[in-house]
Amino acid sequence: MTEFAAAERSSPETYIDSSASVAPAQLPRLAIILIELALAVGGFGIGTGEFAIMGLLPDVATTFSVTTPQAGYVISAYALGVVVGAPVIAVAAARMSRRNLLLMLMSIFAIGNILSAIAPNFESFTLLRFITGLPHGAYFGVAALVAASMAPLHKRASAVGRVMLGLTTATLIGTPIATFFGQALSWRVAFLAVGAIGVLTVALIFIYLPKDKVSEGASFTRELGAFRRTQVWLTLGIAAVGYGGMFAVFSYIASTATQVAMMPESMVSVIMALFGVGMITGNLVGGKLGEYSLMGTIGGSILYNIVVLTVFSLTASNPFMLCLCVYLVGCGFAAGPAIQTRLMDVAADAQTLAAASNHSAFNIANALGAWLGGLVITWGYGFAATGYVGALLSVAGLGVFAVSYLLDRGARRA
Numbered sequence: 001m002t003e004f005a006a007a008e009r010s011s012p013e014t015y016i017d018s019s020a021s022v023a024p025a026q027l028p029r030l031a032i033i034l035i036e037l038a039l040a041v042g043g044f045g046i047g048t049g050e051f052a053i054m055g056l057l058p059d060v061a062t063t064f065s066v067t068t069p070q071a072g073y074v075i076s077a078y079a080l081g082v083v084v085g086a087p088v089i090a091v092a093a094a095r096m097s098r099r100n101l102l103l104m105l106m107s108i109f110a111i112g113n114i115l116s117a118i119a120p121n122f123e124s125f126t127l128l129r130f131i132t133g134l135p136h137g138a139y140f141g142v143a144a145l146v147a148a149s150m151a152p153l154h155k156r157a158s159a160v161g162r163v164m165l166g167l168t169t170a171t172l173i174g175t176p177i178a179t180f181f182g183q184a185l186s187w188r189v190a191f192l193a194v195g196a197i198g199v200l201t202v203a204l205i206f207i208y209l210p211k212d213k214v215s216e217g218a219s220f221t222r223e224l225g226a227f228r229r230t231q232v233w234l235t236l237g238i239a240a241v242g243y244g245g246m247f248a249v250f251s252y253i254a255s256t257a258t259q260v261a262m263m264p265e266s267m268v269s270v271i272m273a274l275f276g277v278g279m280i281t282g283n284l285v286g287g288k289l290g291e292y293s294l295m296g297t298i299g300g301s302i303l304y305n306i307v308v309l310t311v312f313s314l315t316a317s318n319p320f321m322l323c324l325c326v327y328l329v330g331c332g333f334a335a336g337p338a339i340q341t342r343l344m345d346v347a348a349d350a351q352t353l354a355a356a357s358n359h360s361a362f363n364i365a366n367a368l369g370a371w372l373g374g375l376v377i378t379w380g381y382g383f384a385a386t387g388y389v390g391a392l393l394s395v396a397g398l399g400v401f402a403v404s405y406l407l408d409r410g411a412r413r414a
Contacts, residue, residue, distance in 0.1 A: 031208070032150050036159070038204035039143040040166030042106050045197030046136055047170025048178050049113055050078065052194070053129075055179035056187040063187070064122035071122075074129045079367060081133025083360045089138040090356040097212045098142050102205050105135035105142070110198025117191035137363075140167070141356030144340050146209070154291050156344070161287025161337035168283045168333065172276030176269060231346035232354050234404040239339050239361035240368070242302050242397015245309050245390025246332050247369030250275060253326060256383040261322045271326050278330020286334030294338045294345070295408075299401050301335035305394040308332060313387030325387075369393065 027035070053060070053075060061071035093101050112132030119125035144160045151159035182190030227233070249256075257263045257271050282301075289297040308328045315321035340358055347354030372393070373386040 027150060027210070034204075034208040035150065036147055036162050038201065038208050039102075039147060039163045040169075041197065041204060042102075042109075042139060042143065042201035043163060043166025044170045044174055045166075045194055045201060046109060046139065047167040048174030048197065049109075049132065049191070049194040050136070051171060051175040052178035052182060052190055053078070055175070056182045056190060059183060059187045060125070064125065066122055074126050077126045077130040078133035078136075079363045081130040082136040082363045085134030086137025086141065086356040086358075086360040087353060089134065090141060090353040093138075094352065098146055099205070099209050099212050101142055102139065102146070102209070103202055105139040106198055106201045106205065108132075108135045109139070110195050110202060113191045113195035113198060117188040117195065137359030138352075138356040140164070140359050141340075141352060141354075144355050145344065145351055148341065148344060157290025157294065157297075157337045157341045158287040160340050161283050161290070164283055164287075164336055164340070165280065168276065168279040171279055172273055175276075176273065227353075229346060229348070230407065231404060232343065232357075234400055234407070235339060235342050235346060236354075236357055236361040237400040238298060238302075238335075238397050238404065239358060240364040241400055242305070242365075242394055243332075243335075243362060244365040244369035244372070245305055245393040245397075246329055247366045248373035248386045248390040248393065249309065249312060249326075249329055249369075251366075251370040251373055252377065252383050252386050256316055256386070257322060260316045260382065260384050261319045262317075263319050263322070267319075271323065274323055274327045275330040278327040279333045280330075281327075282331040282334035283336060285331070287337040289334065290338040290341060294342045295401075295405060297338040298335045298342065299398070299405070301332060301338075302394050302398045302401055304334070305329075305332040306391050306398070309387045309390035309394060311387075312390070313384050316384035316387065329390075 057071045057075075060074065061067060064071070089105070093104070096104070109132060112128055116125060116128045116132060119128055140163075143163050147159040147163045148156040178190040178193060181193070253271055253275070254268045257268055258265055263271075286297055286301065289300075308325060308331075312322075312325040312329060315325060340355060343354040343358050344351045369390065372389050376385045376389055377383060
């Protein structure tokens with residue numbers, strides 16, 4: 001990673017700026033820990049709400065007298081809300097302080113989940129899932145900026161990783177618990193619980209995050225300036241294309257386990273937990289590696305994904321290897337903190353929009369991976385072939401990464 005690290009330090013395409021909000025004065029270590037914890041709790045709630053619905057679709061379908069595939073539209077509605085909400089809110093709220101923006105975003109999330117729990121019909125439930133998805137990307141983008149603003153320059157990726165830990169922990173703990181109680185009691189109880197986590201997050205942010213001021217010159221036109229930067233688009237492209245592979249596998253992992261590896265359905269929850277543990281591992285390791293080199297971490301992670309996803313397809317019929325590969329695929333999330341931090345750097349003074357758009361890119365990766373994975377299954381190649389799809393997407397992501405790196409290198413030589 002030495003070459004990458006040296007390149008980043010000297011690259012004229014890399015910028016550091018506090019963007020739309022002025023970072024609070026130097027805080028005691030305990031205060032920083034409490035702020036990061038508050039932000040991570042919000043991420044835990046968002047992650048739980050996003051993924052729990054996947055295990056509760058049959059119950060939702062029964063309640064509203066629709067088919068399970070029709071109930072699946074609510075997942076698409078939420079994802080659409082994430083893609084639309086991240087850039088729109090980031091631009092529209094350019095003149096808001098980060099603290100007030102976080103409070104507003106989490107309030108929308110909490111209210112949306114509580115109203116989802118009492119939705120009278122399928123149409124209103126679908127609309128509420130779209131509304132609840134709107135603050136998702138903007139929340140993580142702003143939370144990452146707050147975490148990075150409190151950390152030394154070389155520690156920013158780790159700080160971002162700690163905040164993102166809430167999201168990855170949700171896949172291991174929050175989602176299984178919400179799914180269990182949702183099935184045992186009612187799916188409405190699960191959404192009420194997620195709404196309660198949102199309310200708790202609002203309280204924690206209000207108590208622990210100091211008031212901040214909006215920086216001079218902050219405006220929606222300045223935020224839109226992020227999209228005039230080639231490196232912003234390339235970094236978003238790495239996330240949208242390069243990480244579709246992870247979702248190509250994860251979207252069909254239950255069927256792969258039961259129909260390819262011939263594992264009992266009772267093992268599906270174990271498989272999901274292994275993926276969650278892998279994401280947590282990758283998040284922590286990637287945050288640390290990002291302290292040395294952002295581009296090295298991103299490029300290395302993509303190469304890692306190509307290998308692991310290929311091995312997944314080759315060994316999916318073996319239960320032990322499937323479990324191991326699912327964990328290793330989850331570890332592929334290692335580039336998450338590095339990509340988020342890279343966006344802050346290349347966006348200059350338009351960091352809020354760029355950081356928020358990262359989660360739109362990952363949702364595009366989710367949709368792209370699931371769609372292409374579904375195509376190869378429909379064409380008769382089987383569930384194990386989703387790993388090959390994922391590897392090819394990672395190869396495409398590596399191509400985008402190479403363009404980004406070469407442009408940086410060319411700019412340094414100019």
